[in-house]
Amino acid sequence: MMTGYRPLLWPGGLALLSTLGLAAVALGALLHAAPELSMAAVWDSYTLRVLRFTVIQALLSTALSLAFALPVARAFARRTSFPGRTFLLRVMGLPLVLPVIVAVFGIAAIWGQNGAISNAMEASGLPGLSPLYGLSGILIAHVFFNMPLAVRLLLGAWQTIPGESWRLAGQLGMGPWAIFRLIELPRLIAVIPGVAMLVFLLCFTSFAVVLALGGGPRNTTLEVAIYQALRLDFDIARAVGLALVQVAACAVMAVIFFRFAKTPESQATEERLIARPDTDHLPGRVIDTLALVTGSLWVLGPLIAIVIAGLSGPVIDVLSRREVWAAALRSVSVGVGAGLLALVLGIALLATTRDLAVRAGRTRLADRMELAGSLTLVISPIVLGAGLFVLLLPLVPVFDWALPLAALVNGIVAVPYVLRILAPTLRRTAEHHDRLCASLGLRGWARIRHLEWPASRRGIATAWALASALATGDLTAIALFGTQRDATLSLMLYRALGSYRMDEAAVLALLLVGLCLVVFVVIEGGIGGRNRT
């Protein structure tokens, strides 16, 4: 720490100004449009019903996801080496990057009226499943996405249990139940509220799942209601009112969330891996096997269904259509553009927060700035988009600007991912090498070339690739701004699903997954380089 050190404030300041500024402008535009409506007109039975359904489905989704995730995560934690463990953990990461609308297709192929399970039941003389639409469909889809997410987060909590605890437990002869109660449960109680809040928040603001599976006004969430008011009913006043309700609800949840969301500090003092003493217990083995098999099938089923249905669909017919490739190109340009925007904003913010944290000793200010950069997590893309929509509608032909607007909204929403991926690397680089750089006179371009870039290029590649892949499969922003003329692949898939053109949808779904994968692999491999450390 140097006395009188002047931190580099402008990059992070500009980045925060653009993300928060845009969010503020969007909210301002909504509020500006609001005087024309009285709150009483918005706060009617319709809004109440929508709010009630939003909360109920989010609560149920959270409870189911966590109840499913706990045994699966515990099985992963207890079984640290079985064939396929690494593969299954990767599978648990897939739903996070799978385009939502593609996942919906895969889930319908398993759980739908004509899905694999229903067909199997009918073949064996049982009545088939009813259509997937409505609350049950939404819940299945939300658990598909959030159970694996919760598994990964909970597993992180398990891994913070110091190895010495296991050695101690073994020495004291603690049984599986005592281990769970005395070692694991306290750790879990510390993280479960945070995980639950995150899942709740994600389900509360879930858009594409509800749009695709929530048939009719009875099964509509706030997000979808905002979209419907803007795009289907052209009722801007109602959209504004709903958006304000949404923002208020999210703000309340954000406050609660940041209260609970404490990253558990690791108390591991020995680097060595110490085996748990409770892995040979027979009932435990049965439970763990059951949890792992069910959890894997739950996630893998729809993924496999997407591949099989896609390959057995009218591949050549769909792939020979020019508009499909034009849509694919639009998806990729939105994706790559959004990724680049998120990357630039994220790195600019981190340049400042790192300087503050490492060199100026202002760690708390730095952490708060990074948190502010992640606030867009609670101002959902649909609210951000709705604000821009209301703002720009009288000024420019909004629908001609669909792609840049979609890239803009997706880019801002992806900034938190960039922060999470790059912050540790950038801070560590400064902590380890600042003094050496100072004594060698390594600064400016030379420092970037010889230190920063080699140290962070993999992180940069991963962040850009992830942000781009997510935006490539986005349906939220493009549903708001897009038209028939400039549909992306995800919008095209949504329309095919909506009009029950399932064969076509199957091919489009597989194509979209492939596209996201290509975007990810090309960016990560091209920027990150091969075999570099």
Added chain:
Amino acid sequence: MDVTGLELSGVRFGYGDWQVTYDLAVPSGSFAALLGASGAGKSTLLSLVAGFERPTAGAIGVQGKDVTNLAPAERPVTTLFQEHNLFPHLTALQNIGLGIDPSLRLTSTQKSDISAALERVGLAGMEARLPRELSGGERQRVAIARSLVRQRPLLLLDEPFAALGPALRRDMLDLVNALRRDTGMTVVMVSHDPADARRVADCTAFLHDGGIADFGPTASLLDNPDVPALAEYLGV
């Protein structure tokens, strides 16, 4: 020895309650050890000399030249840290080359200088190795080679060999001592072990209670400690 290799006169530094004042003159070309309990300010003294910290008062001179207001890279000083002396993604040659030119544009003469420096520290032919392909001791040897090509008259050792075993640590100290004799540079090291000081240091400073409590030829200082705190530290 008429020139002082390192001179601190009335150098003050501190945070809040913790304040130190240093007055010290190390003769040019000698090997000085800094002993003292942890928290006595040994590493702080090196940070002030290297320029990572700025004193609130006083002056620091190296080879008779006032360096108090120079940036770290402008000072005729090289520091060997306990860790992170090398960039993990650069080869031994590149890591040493950064000591010659921070933008790493090296002439063929400079490259052969680097090879010669590697040879002098016992790492002949290891130009292309990455730090992870070297042992802990070998990594520090690369850092020593870099300090050789930088040709700075003052070398600071901030416990660079603390993580090595006793035999290896003695080898490294002997290596630094031999290089000091060849080049005539001044070496100042932070140490926790009086035996290390006895082995290589001509003179030793004992840091205690916010300043330098005693300074003199190593043998006489350690054999007849006349400062009570030093006797207590040594346990005699």
